[in-house]
Amino acid sequence: MTTAEKIKKYEDWVFRVSAYSMALSIIGIDKMTVAPPGGAAYRDEREAFLSGELFSIETDPEIIEILGELKDDETIDPATRRAAQLYHRNAMNTVCIPKEEYVAFRRLQNESYDAWLSAKSKDDYSLFAPYLQKVIETQKKMYGYRKSDMDIYDQMLDDFEPGMNREKYDAFFAALKERLVPLIQCVAKATPLNKSCLSQHFAIEKQKQFTKHLLAYLHFDKEWGYQNETEHPFTSWTCENDCRTTTKYVEDNLISVILSTVHEVGHATYEHDVAPEFDGMILSEGISSGMHESQSRLFENYLGRSLPFWQANYPLLQETFSPQLANVGVEEFVAAMNASRPGLVRTEADELTYPMHILIRYELEKALFSGNLSTEGLDRVWDDMYEKYLGVRAEKASESILQDVHWADGSFGYFPTYALGSAFAAQFVAKMKEDIDVDEALRDNRFDLCVAWLKEHVHRHGCMYDADEIMRIATGKPFDVNIYLDYLEEKYTRLYGLKEEK
């Protein structure tokens, strides 16, 4: 076969993969947003079958051979070579699994998601525990097929964040613990910031009005994006011009919808801004979970919680909720939304305690996969960990072990990327601030200038380079966790007037 023939076969195959991927993506979005629950079993069974169809396409021996050749072919263009490498890696990780087990696992994932949703609504971990147990056992079996030298949990970590493993994460979290635990303790002893202005009654209709304005400020365009409502906000996409987010309105919490909107738009913007020539192929996505989370958290924390951001947006917010915010100045509002207080729910955590939520999940996952921990009684272990690290204990399973969706479909190794992403973001922001006047852009309704910087230095690359390369390209140096820790220390020392105590 000539190279041109190989490329032709490869391109036809990429199109087929993209068609099935699109269908599965839309079926998934539909399931999580609007699909009537009564039809879940019917749909899930067929979704699993279609996943099996994609499995067959992706593991076609002829294609694996072609990918194996293209990935090392120095005569073809670098983007195709890079894409072939990534496709080949995925195919090798998939082809070792018997198809019927793969399809059965998809079915299990769907069932487990439904069981989690129902268990959460009933606040009953025991309804979910058997599924969690089965998902863990099946994941161990699935990863076992790879016959890798790596430990199974290391493989999972590597899947979500290529290059990462327990050793590196242990070092990362050790660095976090070393500097954040004392900082959290100092903040706990300091005079608390008044957050009461954020938890009054805020009519949902008015929150919706303000969210519309916020989406415009963020340059989130209906032409390529949309925002729906779900219990658990997420972002999903089918292509460059189809990036969807969801959010959730809470009547007695003003910043929940605001921060989740800004966060998810960060994900969506990353997907939208990948170079259009990558559309429809593997290069068109964010390179890793950590890199994705870096963009959403950069939007949410570094921009969305900043004073200049609210100097632009607070007048309208205050006008929208005039009785509630009449006597709250913009500085006071920004301080309130940055106040740190240990809590039960990860997605509602402040920037400072957030990494502790992740640390807990990381330690639990390690123990679950080393065999030291069982799903039986895991809810109590969870609560004990929260007591140990954050000094709080939940009364409801929906606010403790059932709060997150990730384990329901077997996404172990995903959580650690959330902490890593927050740390990546600090380094991007530091560099962005060297290049452009971020504060002025935010104040002047020029959020697009921040987006343009990110597009140029991060987003457009898609999967063309690994995360560590993108970090180097964008910031000129390798990832350094201290930039993140310095940022948190400076911010919270200032916010709580801790300077003298240090």
Place this chain on the structure above:
Amino acid sequence: MTTAEKIKKYEDWVFRVSAYSMALSIIGIDKMTVAPPGGAAYRDEREAFLSGELFSIETDPEIIEILGELKDDETIDPATRRAAQLYHRNAMNTVCIPKEEYVAFRRLQNESYDAWLSAKSKDDYSLFAPYLQKVIETQKKMYGYRKSDMDIYDQMLDDFEPGMNREKYDAFFAALKERLVPLIQCVAKATPLNKSCLSQHFAIEKQKQFTKHLLAYLHFDKEWGYQNETEHPFTSWTCENDCRTTTKYVEDNLISVILSTVHEVGHATYEHDVAPEFDGMILSEGISSGMHESQSRLFENYLGRSLPFWQANYPLLQETFSPQLANVGVEEFVAAMNASRPGLVRTEADELTYPMHILIRYELEKALFSGNLSTEGLDRVWDDMYEKYLGVRAEKASESILQDVHWADGSFGYFPTYALGSAFAAQFVAKMKEDIDVDEALRDNRFDLCVAWLKEHVHRHGCMYDADEIMRIATGKPFDVNIYLDYLEEKYTRLYGLKEEK
């Protein structure tokens, strides 16, 4: 191959077909409700490819052979035999088309839909005309492949309503014209009914509140159904427990959302109530377009526009819109919503003038497919027909030739089933009223009793019998258009006090 082996192959195949059909259904719903327009071209191309995958499955020669044997096999159960007959008929109509032309037509349908949507929003028929022309030409070619003795438009009519053709529809519409044209003229000369109470300002949020109540009254359950919003209300489904409707809120029109809700719930209830053992196969759907429309129009016109229906629901409506409806009694409200006035838009037409809207479309379709009429200047011909039959002339293309979606994807022959369905409904209602006290059920919040009658006599059969058989099973006699015409004559004579004039 033994019969058991054939049945096994057949059942595996039915499952595969149902999986692809589900995916395409969800992609279609997504496109029409929430999908960002910027991604349309990307998605449409892949949707067309997946339609081609289904085409290949449906036209697999081995399966066509098995279907051909099963459809006449008296030893197998009647439901499987009936399903094999219907699948075989569809496969024979499809297998004659070259696959690449089939896929190209799917692409064209998607593009044409997008062009129609854009043309409608810009009120510019010229943006849509080239697509319409191409769709008509392609449909002629597609139907030509069947090498049927039947005229092409007759084949289209038969596809939507098996057994129907131009000869039968000509007779049907002649009967309508003979009795309805004089009636419409009498009504036009009578003292007009006051409709002004319906066109005040009605806050959308309050309309939404009332719609929630209405859905509960109709026994439309979130477990198996949902309601979304779209510019053009429709109903779609993937299985027994997944039947979706959409509606549209209009600020200065109170009954638009009410009637469209009741109408679409009629469609959804039909799909939901088909016998569960048919789920996932061809028998699980409504038998024909006319039969489907009979159910939606039965809900909308015969129940939803009746006094007993509003004796149950008006108190809440009046309370919801207390300033606007304070001085409007329930009889006055029902008279207003039944008032007849020739208008431009089919979906907003009253019961009496509605068939005229259909007649216009039927005559245009006949002329388009006999070659007597071209798409160039078709907008003017449309307007002339409205002037001739209804005495009104549109100023905007969005209210004339661009108002309906059906032609955009080539659904010619569909419209006539709307008039037929209204007529079917009259006969079902007459029989239902012999069996149960419909008025009392509506007044007593027992809409479920009407649904139960329809389920028992119509819905549960799905595609097990042809429409004319179901009519006989349900009402004890063949379809008789005079029941419909008697109903309209009685209703409008009474409503406008015409008795003496006749």
